[in-house]
Amino acid sequence: MKKIFILSAFITAFSLQAQFTITIQAPADFKDQDAVLYTLNGSKDIIVSKEKxxxxxxxxxxxxxxxGMMKVYFPDSNNTFSFISENKNVNIKLETQTNKIKDVIYLDEANKLMSNLQEGSQKKELILPALSQIKEYYKENTDFGKALKAEINRLSGGSEGIDPAQHPFIYYYNTNYSKFLSNDASKNVSQDDIINFIDKSNDMLETSSLLRPVLVSYLNTGGNTNVSTSVDKLLDRLKVETPRGQTVLSELIDIFDVYDMQDFKDKYLGLAKNLKCTITDRLATTLKSNANVEIGAVFPNYTFHAPANTNAKTLHDIKADKKIVIFWSSTCSHCENELPQLLAKYNDLKAGNIQIVGLSLDTDKDSYAKKIGAFPWVNDSELRGWNSSYSDTYNVHATPTYFILDANNKIINKPDHVGDVLEYFKLK
Structure with a gap:
């Protein structure tokens, strides 16, 4: 028994050892203590751990x-930055000013290489066309002509110089970005090419951030005129009983939500609801988020952080015959146009015992505070932008997003625009 105990203890100790570590250093005047580490699944950030x-x-x-891609988020100051892991130690130094990240210095080999390649990719798209035109006016045997040619050749290169054995993720990301998402990709890639890629790719597809843009490209390839046929073809190959099939199904539901393609969203959300197989966490999150905001569902309660124009502690504490809940932001141009229209009818709504609750996806406290000074209704914000709890809990993909609740906080309407809100209350 003693030997078994020792072996068990050894296995436990081994399992607690890190596969790799991520070290982040910030200047002494950076005030945050808490940091949150995320991995990626498709387009969803997955919390791994929190550290002080x-x-x-x-x-x-x-x-x-x-x-794959990783992210660290500092919730107190709403700072965030991204990096990659190739299953090796990551070392990062932050440069900050007034408690905001101004620069991220990558000290490990993989992130330095990835950062240089990303910078080169941006130059390739923005600068290369201009350099190619300039080249015609200079002789190649001059110093400037030689330097110009060398820069054009460097920017024209893809992943050819990356050793896939040494840097498998960087090679994977850059190769497939160039093939499927570059400016020339739409000319050379068919829907069958994309289906084969999604079907046969290794697990780095989910961690690479490529999946959603590749799916959008798939839907647009060849001037797609029959979305259902294309999606059915893709899902039939992947099989929705598989983890990848369910991740793709989840991504497609969100894409249709973002682009206001309601009929397609309803069709594939219905498919997801009716699955009889084991549901992955990724798809379960999408199902839960959508179930929270179905017509007839009780709008999930929300505990206010620092509410304005109310003494209520939670959204459900606000008593009214009806509530209009708005997700908005001070930097949202559509909100800038729509919320003043609601403000013009505020007294009429209030007279009918209809309360407005604005939940902001702002990140800048001053900008948010200045804006709500003009709005007499209940306002609150986590000041965490799209890192707030709103997006997942209430399936919010854009601002402004409206919900109308009854006296029991049941969802009775989901207007698309402020005009629909006013029309619902016969104020238009």
């Missing part, structure tokens, strides 16, 4: 093999 800094140093220990 010691002497402005954060060490995350990741216990598994992981190759």
């Amino acid at each position: 800094g010691k002497n402005n140093l954060w060490n995350f220990k990741y216990p598994k093999n992981y190759m």
Whole structure:
């Protein structure tokens, strides 16, 4: 028994060792303590762990093999930055000013290489066409002509110089970005090419951030005139009983939501609801988020952080015959146009015991405070932008988003625009 105990203890100790570590250093005047580490699944950030800094140093220990995009979020200051993992130690130094990240310095080999390639990719799209035109006016045997040619050749290169054995994720990302998402991709890639890629790709597809833009490209390839046929063809190949099939199904439901393609969203959300197989966490999140805001569902309660124009502690504490809940932002141009129209009818709504609750996806406290000074209704914000809890809980993909609730907080209408809100209350 003693030997078994020792072996068990050894296995437990081994399992607690990190596969790799992520070390982040910030200047002494950076005030945040808490940091949150995320991995990626499709387009969804997945929380891995939370750490408190010691002497402005954060060490995350990741216990598994992981190759793909990662993110660290500082909730107190709403700072965030991204990086990659190739299952090796990551080392990052932050430069900050007035508690905001001004620059991210990558000290490990993989992130330095990825950062340089990303910078080169941006130059390739923005600068290369101009350099190619300029080249015609200079002789190649001059110093400037030689330098110009060398820069054009460097920017024209793709992933040819990346060793896939040394940098598998970087090679995967850059190769497939160039093939499926570059400016020339639409000319050379068919829907069958994309289906084969999604079907046969390894697990880095989910962690690469490529999946959603590739799916959007798939829907647009060849001037797609029959979305249902294309989606059915893709899902038939992937099989919705598989983890990848369910991730793709989840992404497609969200895409149709974002682009206001309601009929397609309803069709594939219905398919997801009727699955009899084991549901992955990724698809379960999409199903839950949508179920929360179905017509007839009780709008999930929300505990206010620092509410204005109310003493209520939660959204459900606000008593009214009806409530209009608005998700908005001070930087949203559509909100800038629509909310004043609601303000013009505010007294009429209030007289009918209809309360407005604005939940802002702002990040800048001053901008938010200045804007709500003009809005007499209940206002609150987590000041975390799209890192707030709103997007997942209430399936919010755009601002403004409206919900109308009855006295029991049941959802009775989901207007698309402020005009629909006013028409519902016969104020238009």
